[in-house]
Amino acid sequence: xxxxxxxxxxxxxxxxxxxIDPPMPADRIVPVSGNExxxxxxxxxxxxxxxxxxxIEAVWLMPHTDVAALRPALELGARLGAKYxxxxxxxxxxxxxxxxxxxxxxxxxEVGLGIALELMSYVELRTLxxxxxxxxxxxxxxxGLLIDALHFYRSGAHPxxxxxxxxxxxxxxxxxxxxxxxxxxxGLRAEGRGGRFYPGEGELPLGEFLRAFxxxxxxxxxAPCAQYAGLSPxxxxxxCGAAARALVSGIRGPSSRPHR
Numbered sequence: 473x474x475x476x477x478x479x480x481x482x483x484x485x486x487x488x489x490x491x492i493d494p495p496m497p498a499d500r501i502v503p504v505s506g507n508e509x510x511x512x513x514x515x516x517x518x519x520x521x522x523x524x525x526x527x528i529e530a531v532w533l534m535p536h537t538d539v540a541a542l543r544p545a546l547e548l549g550a551r552l553g554a555k556y557x558x559x560x561x562x563x564x565x566x567x568x569x570x571x572x573x574x575x576x577x578x579x580x581x582e583v584g585l586g587i588a589l590e591l592m593s594y595v596e597l598r599t600l601x602x603x604x605x606x607x608x609x610x611x612x613x614x615x616g617l618l619i620d621a622l623h624f625y626r627s628g629a630h631p632x633x634x635x636x637x638x639x640x641x642x643x644x645x646x647x648x649x650x651x652x653x654x655x656x657x658x659g660l661r662a663e664g665r666g667g668r669f670y671p672g673e674g675e676l677p678l679g680e681f682l683r684a685f686x687x688x689x690x691x692x693x694x695a696p697c698a699q700y701a702g703l704s705p706x707x708x709x710x711x712c713g714a715a716a717r718a719l720v721s722g723i724r725g726p727s728s729r730p731h732r
Contacts, residue, residue, distance in 0.1 A: 483713025
């Protein structure tokens, strides 16, 4: 978390994402909740670079999810100025997932966070229709739909599928690039977590994708890329920011810029 500010500033981003809750029980992250010294350092560094926190990541709704236990993480996200909590559905029991999602929306609203529900190609909630069904059943005012370019295309969706959806439902979008050919089902997770490309460096039809959203929607770059894994976070931030800006300006004009 202490390395967030400088790469974001190097890439000329306005904000960054902040991982507070490990997506899977086996995932290891730096523990932040309850560590006042570390929290104070993070706040100071964000202030010094003018970087904001767009979202906190990531709550995966699983069979074992205890929504009430997530309160400290959500309160910390709100304290750091985050606007959204990123949520993924990975529970095969639809009713339990729906009820946990409703409870999580209520908890997030209590602390002042919006919910960004992301469909992902290798979890239970993997399609646009599933995500819309969950949002329709829960109907919470702070719940929105996060579309990630890679997962969107890997799920078999097309930008025309977004027509007719209220643009206000999209808090921001995830932008990245990838090969045109999808891996097999077993390879989707590895691709999502390390096999992406920076925007404009792959083969996804990103122009068509971006034009499906309002011009002023915040763009968050989520592009873990093996090609640049050996570079420093600062250098990766700089290259990623430049690539994203070049792509977006070529599609929307030079005044456009990525936000995260």
